[in-house]
Structures are given as structure tokens and as C-alpha cells.
Amino acid sequence: MLHVIAPAILFTLLVSGGVGVALALPRAGRMPQVVGAATAGLAGGLLILAMSIRAGADAPNVYFYIFSAIALGAALRVITHDRPVYAALYFVLTVIATSGLFLILSAEFMAFAMIIVYAGAILITYLFVIMLATQAPEEEDVEVLADYDTTAREPIAATVAGFLLLSVLTVMILHGTAGLQKPQPVNPDALLADMPRKVESTLRNHGMLDTGDQIAIDETTGKPKIDGVKGEIVIAMESGLTATLSRSEWPSDLRVKNVEGLGFDLLRNHPGTIEIAGVILLMAMLGAVVLSRKQVEMDEDAKAAQSRLLSERRLSDSASAAIGRGPGGGE
Amino acid sequence: MNDLLLASTLGSTSFPNFVPTLAQSGFPVPMSEITLAHYLVVSAIMFTLGLIGFLTRRNLIVMFLCTELMFQASGIALIAFGRFHLEYTGQTFVIFVLTVAAAEAAMALALVVLLFRRKESLDAEAWKDMQG
Numbered sequence: 001m002l003h004v005i006a007p008a009i010l011f012t013l014l015v016s017g018g019v020g021v022a023l024a025l026p027r028a029g030r031m032p033q034v035v036g037a038a039t040a041g042l043a044g045g046l047l048i049l050a051m052s053i054r055a056g057a058d059a060p061n062v063y064f065y066i067f068s069a070i071a072l073g074a075a076l077r078v079i080t081h082d083r084p085v086y087a088a089l090y091f092v093l094t095v096i097a098t099s100g101l102f103l104i105l106s107a108e109f110m111a112f113a114m115i116i117v118y119a120g121a122i123l124i125t126y127l128f129v130i131m132l133a134t135q136a137p138e139e140e141d142v143e144v145l146a147d148y149d150t151t152a153r154e155p156i157a158a159t160v161a162g163f164l165l166l167s168v169l170t171v172m173i174l175h176g177t178a179g180l181q182k183p184q185p186v187n188p189d190a191l192l193a194d195m196p197r198k199v200e201s202t203l204r205n206h207g208m209l210d211t212g213d214q215i216a217i218d219e220t221t222g223k224p225k226i227d228g229v230k231g232e233i234v235i236a237m238e239s240g241l242t243a244t245l246s247r248s249e250w251p252s253d254l255r256v257k258n259v260e261g262l263g264f265d266l267l268r269n270h271p272g273t274i275e276i277a278g279v280i281l282l283m284a285m286l287g288a289v290v291l292s293r294k295q296v297e298m299d300e301d302a303k304a305a306q307s308r309l310l311s312e313r314r315l316s317d318s319a320s321a322a323i324g325r326g327p328g329g330g331e
Numbered sequence: 332m333n334d335l336l337l338a339s340t341l342g343s344t345s346f347p348n349f350v351p352t353l354a355q356s357g358f359p360v361p362m363s364e365i366t367l368a369h370y371l372v373v374s375a376i377m378f379t380l381g382l383i384g385f386l387t388r389r390n391l392i393v394m395f396l397c398t399e400l401m402f403q404a405s406g407i408a409l410i411a412f413g414r415f416h417l418e419y420t421g422q423t424f425v426i427f428v429l430t431v432a433a434a435e436a437a438m439a440l441a442l443v444v445l446l447f448r449r450k451e452s453l454d455a456e457a458w459k460d461m462q463g
Contacts, residue, residue: 044376052369059369064370071373072380084453087396094377095403098407101407105414113426114406126392129440129443129444132447133443146452148456149389152387153456157386158387159387166375177364180415183417262419265423266419280434281434292441
């Protein structure tokens, strides 16, 4: 059935993981939380290790195991810790470990964007709101925790639902990925044809273009003769000769970097989506301002008094401005 | 310098379609589908943890933290698929997921502050009478 892991092992581990998570959820100290967390962690770890045993040479490298262990362990602590501030801090740990996974997947830009945007901005907002929306503790009972933080709502039903979903997901993933074709190796340097300035400056920095030389222009298309796929750059020299630089002579840093490829994909293939994302962010900003504004309750008399006060102030302002403009009142 | 270029002009006829090996060029090597399955399983576990947290926790702020956990899990899956197919679209989508997450956090936290002002409590059960 499944080529990576036997179904019996998979479902045993999923059930024990579910029992562990259900035990680890906060239940007012009545349940052995540590035992539950250890069970869940052990089951998750064994699940991934059992997959790797059959994977053989295709198993991911050791950093994958380190980062996913940190990410999943911290995620478990996010949902089981009974103090919201600690849960938010464990979520930061999850974000950092996830960025590590992104780095292994050679998505460097997203890894750092994740740390900057999530850990740096969103989580700080969360921490601010946690501090804002918490009652100040009394003098004598500093350590008191809110009742709604220490007891979970329907832990068993939720865990059963969650782990049913997880078992369906894992079976589908293991079945579905088995039928996937490995893609052909793609040459990311094909994009270099669209970056003539980068190519030119890199070549100049390496002394491969003299001052009078430049990259040859194709007369029919008007584009520079850079072929990233074949690995050829045609150079028009000052003397009128042309020369072809083949891939083996290119400087080693002449290649499309992750940020450049991502930028090209973002702006060339999804320009409309960026506009929509901008509109979403603008609406979110306006919505947050409108929602969190404090509404001042006033009855009719108070409104009348307020408007009278405002008009009086405006009158006195204009009067003082007129005096200020008069002779001798200037500054 | 020009001599080198001339030599390469002459030499280029001998290997017109020079294709370097993958290791030489530093290109991303295609990832095997079993490696992809590892990442997807990690992503599925993280998504499930977020889901369980959202269902069980009663603190409004922690509930929204759990949705962020689910966003993270979807990000892992997207980037793993993008790496498998050697495309940038997966990473581009994570940027949009990040945008939606930021917008959601701003709105949700404003709502949480509003709800806290009404009932002086972060308990989701306090709003049980809305029958939602």
C-alpha cells in the first residue's frame, strides 16, 4: 500500500500521538501533561524516523530532523502552554525553526522574510495585545492564571477530529507523492537573458569586459545576446570582433540568485496579485483603525455643549490670529 | 584578456552546446518525492496541531496564534512543492500567505481588544450567548 511506511505502524503512531496530545492539553493540572507531551513527541519523531528508514538515500539531511523536531515541539508547546505570553514566545521558536526548513529548501529570501515579518512584527503585535488585554494581578496573588487558560474546551473530541484529519492527510500525501514524476532539472540561468545589466557589471568586475567592449545586441530582436540555457554570452569588442563566452568561462557568481528569481516571478507572473495584496493590507489597516477606535458615548446635551465649546474656541482662535496679524503683534 | 576571449571564440565551435553537470554549476538538484513526503508530513502535523489548538484553547489570543501556526504549516508545504518542481511560484505564494496573515493579525487583534473591552475577559466561552 504505502511504499514509505507500513500502514499498521503509521496508524499506531498516529493514535499514540493523538493520545499524547490529548493528555498534554491544559486540563487544570489534573492530567499528566508532561507524560502526554513526551508521548506525542515520541510518536511524531518515530513517524518521521520510520519514514526515513525506508527512504534510504532519499532521506533528507540531518538538519531537516533538527529543525522539524524544534518546530513541532515548539508548536506542541504553543497549544499546550497555559500562559499566553509563553505560547507566543514558543511560536517565535516555531517560526525560526520553520525558517531553517526554508533555508534547506533553498528559499533564502522567504526564510529571512519569515523571521522579520513574523517573529519581528506580527508576534510583537501579539505580545502587545496580550499585555493590553490582561487584567492586572492583585498584590497578593501574582501567580494566578485565568481559568480559561488552564482548562481546554472539549480536548478529546478536538484531538480525535484533528488526528482523523492527520491520518487522512498522511495517507493521501504518501500515496500522492509516490506517483509524482521527478521534474527535469531546470536551468535557472535562463533568466539571465532578462538581466543584461547584471551580466555586464559582473563581467566588468571580473575584468572580462574591457572599457570599450560590451555585450553584443541581436539586430533582429534588439536584445542582448545572452543565452542562459545554452550558456553563451556574445561580446562585441571595441575592435569590431565578437567573442563568445561559454559557460565554463563565466565567473562563478554569474548566476540567478534566489531573490532575483523570486522577484522576476512575483512581478512578471503575478502583477495583479500584488495589487490585490496591497488593497488587502490597506483595508486591514483601515479596519483595525476603525475597529479599535474608542467610541465616546454622548447624549444630546453633551453634544450641544461640545459643539458650543468648539465654536467658541474657533472664534477666539480667529480673534487671536487677527490680533497676531495686527501691527506690533508680529513675531 | 582579449586573447582569452579570442581563444574562446575559436574554441566555442568545438563544444557549441556545453552543458555543465549539475554539481559543477551549483544548480538546485531535483528533490526526490520521498524527501518531499517528509516535508509534507511535517507540514500536516503542524497544521493538525494548529487545528487542535484552535478548537481546544479558550483564550482568544491563543486561538489566533493557532491560526498563525496553520499558516506556517501551509507555507512549509508550498515551499516544499516549489522546491520539488524547481519553480519560484511556491515561494511567491508564501509571500501572499504572509500578507494575508499580517492583515488577519491586525484585524483579529483589533477585534480581540474590542471584545476584551466589552466583557473584561479573553474567554471565548464568554460569547457563548451569541449562539455562533
